[in-house]
Amino acid sequence: MNLAYFRRGLVLLLLIFGIALPGWAGEPTDEIKQTTDKILSILTNPSLKGSSKTAEREKLIRQAIDERFDWEEMSRRSLARYWDQRTDGEKKEFVRLYSDLLERTYMDKVEGYSGEKVTYEGESIDNGYAVVKVKIVTKKNTDIRVHYRLKRVENKWLVYDVSIEGVSLVNNYRIQFNNIILKSSYENLVKRLRDRVELK
Amino acid sequence: MESGEVAMKKFDLELAVGLFIIAGIVCLGYLSIKLGKLEIVGERGYEIYGVFSNIGGLKVGSSVEIAGVSVGRVKSITLNNYQAHVVLNFPKGLKIQEDAIASVKTKGLVGEKYIEISPGGSENNIQPGARIRETQSAVDLEELISKFVFGKI
Numbered sequence: 001m002n003l004a005y006f007r008r009g010l011v012l013l014l015l016i017f018g019i020a021l022p023g024w025a026g027e028p029t030d031e032i033k034q035t036t037d038k039i040l041s042i043l044t045n046p047s048l049k050g051s052s053k054t055a056e057r058e059k060l061i062r063q064a065i066d067e068r069f070d071w072e073e074m075s076r077r078s079l080a081r082y083w084d085q086r087t088d089g090e091k092k093e094f095v096r097l098y099s100d101l102l103e104r105t106y107m108d109k110v111e112g113y114s115g116e117k118v119t120y121e122g123e124s125i126d127n128g129y130a131v132v133k134v135k136i137v138t139k140k141n142t143d144i145r146v147h148y149r150l151k152r153v154e155n156k157w158l159v160y161d162v163s164i165e166g167v168s169l170v171n172n173y174r175i176q177f178n179n180i181i182l183k184s185s186y187e188n189l190v191k192r193l194r195d196r197v198e199l200k
Numbered sequence: 201m202e203s204g205e206v207a208m209k210k211f212d213l214e215l216a217v218g219l220f221i222i223a224g225i226v227c228l229g230y231l232s233i234k235l236g237k238l239e240i241v242g243e244r245g246y247e248i249y250g251v252f253s254n255i256g257g258l259k260v261g262s263s264v265e266i267a268g269v270s271v272g273r274v275k276s277i278t279l280n281n282y283q284a285h286v287v288l289n290f291p292k293g294l295k296i297q298e299d300a301i302a303s304v305k306t307k308g309l310v311g312e313k314y315i316e317i318s319p320g321g322s323e324n325n326i327q328p329g330a331r332i333r334e335t336q337s338a339v340d341l342e343e344l345i346s347k348f349v350f351g352k353i
Contacts, residue, residue, distance in 0.1 A: 076321045077299045083321040129333060142348065149334070166254075166339050171301045174318055 028130035028150050028157040029123045035068040036118060036134075043113050054111075061110060062103055070158035071099040073151060077160060078173040082181055090186075097193040098173075104197055114139065121145075128152045245291045246328035247275055250302045250315075255284040256338025258304055258313040264288050266317045274315065288315065288332075296332065298322040303336035313338060 039061055042048060048057045075095045076083045086094065121133040129151055136144040149161040161170040180189045255277065264272035272290040279285070290296065299320030304313055317332075326332060 080297075080299075080319055080321040084323070126333075161334070163336065165344060166337050168301060168303075168334070168336055170334075171303065171318055171336065174301070174320075 026123055026125060026130075028125065028132050028148075029120050031068065031150075031157045032132045032134070032148055032159075033120065035064055038064045039110065040113070040118075043111070058103075058107055058111070061107070065103075066099075068159055069099075070151065070153060070160050071095050073158070073160040074098065074170060077170045079177055080174050082177070082186060086186075090190075093190065094193075097190065097197055100197040101193055102169075104199075130157060245272070245289055245294075247287050247289050248296065248326050248328065248330055248332055249285060249287045250332040250335045251280070252284045252286060252304060252335050252337045254337040254340070255286060255304050256306075256313055256340065258284075258286065258315065258338070262312065262314050264290070264315040264317060266294075266319065271317075286315070295325040298324040298326055299334060300326070300332060301334040301336060302332045304338040306338070309341070 042057060042060045042064065047053075048060070072091075072095050075091070075098045078098065079086070079094065083091070116139065117137040119135045119137070121135050123130055123132045129149070132148040132150065134146045134148065136146060138144060145165055147163045148159050149163070150157040151160050152158075161168055163169065177189060180192065258274060258277065260274055260277055262274045263270040264274065271294055272288055275287040275289040277284060277286050288302075296317060297320035299322040301318045301320065303316050303318070305316045306313055320334075
């Protein structure tokens with residue numbers, strides 16, 4: 001009799017722990033975690049270490065990011081008023097150039113990862129949009145706040161903006177693109193992007 | 201002269217002085233309204249709001265700018281769930297896109313705070329009473345500098 005109760009109690013306890021342990025993170029946080037973990041595993045994979053493996057490593061990292069970032073939405077938001085006027089061909093070209101620019105600009109930082117701790121500080125969801133708050137603790141023991149802004153697209157959460165210490169990436173490029181287009185032209189902006197990206 | 205005439209002259213003088221003073225007060229009132237930027241004619245236009253984690257000293261009446269041009273005012277600021285709920289007032293014809301970004305900025309490096317709206321590219325506009333989703337809080341420059349120069353204990 002006692003044993004039966006004990007066993008039932010144990011099962012119940014295990015069930016509670018089983019549900020509580022993974023933590024109460026929502027979908028957007030989970031999806032960011034998935035991508036972050038994927039990238040970290042690429043970076044720490046011993047068979048991908050070394051400069052001979054750089055191209056392969058970076059290709060895999062880019063793939064992981066492509067799954068999580070909505071490049072078209074980011075391009076639309078960064079070109080802002082100038083997006084609508086573009087032809088479909090121009091839009092496609094811009095999305096490609098912009099994502100390559102970001103890869104070229106930030107890949108070094110990603111590759112420079114050396115064991116920094118990543119913690120998930122919470123999320124908020126509002127009608128198909130979400131913000132996931134992440135904290136990165138550097139070797140100098142400073143906290144860097146990174147906020148991912150996501151949008152629900154079909155059955156996935158995709159990133160459309162990243163803000164680091166309160167500074168938005170989309171806003172940063174939006175202002176620069178606007179200035180370049182006003183001073184010269186959209187064609188000149190594309191040329192500048194092309195030059196930056198194709199610089200070997 | 202008769203006393204009646206004298207009284208009449210005195211009345212004229214007092215009337216003139218009175219009218220002059222009234223004119224002066226009206227001018228003063230007009231000047232203070234213009235300078236103080238009070239909207240006596242009532243709040244025409246529409247309101248939208250944004251939620252910020254830190255507005256760094258933004259005040260009611262602070263200006264809202266697009267491309268550096270003052271186009272609106274901060275109507276009210278309240279604390280809501282430990283965040284700043286800021287209501288902005290815009291003229292009726294001014295459309296703010298759904299993906300516009302509202303940032304708290306500073307005049308110069310240490311001047312007064314204001315809100316800068318960077319226009320977005322969405323075809324949809326933010327409806328009156330609705331929320332600006334994309335907000336950037338005030339960047340605390342000192343905090344940022346110290347973080348990356350000195351680290352943290």
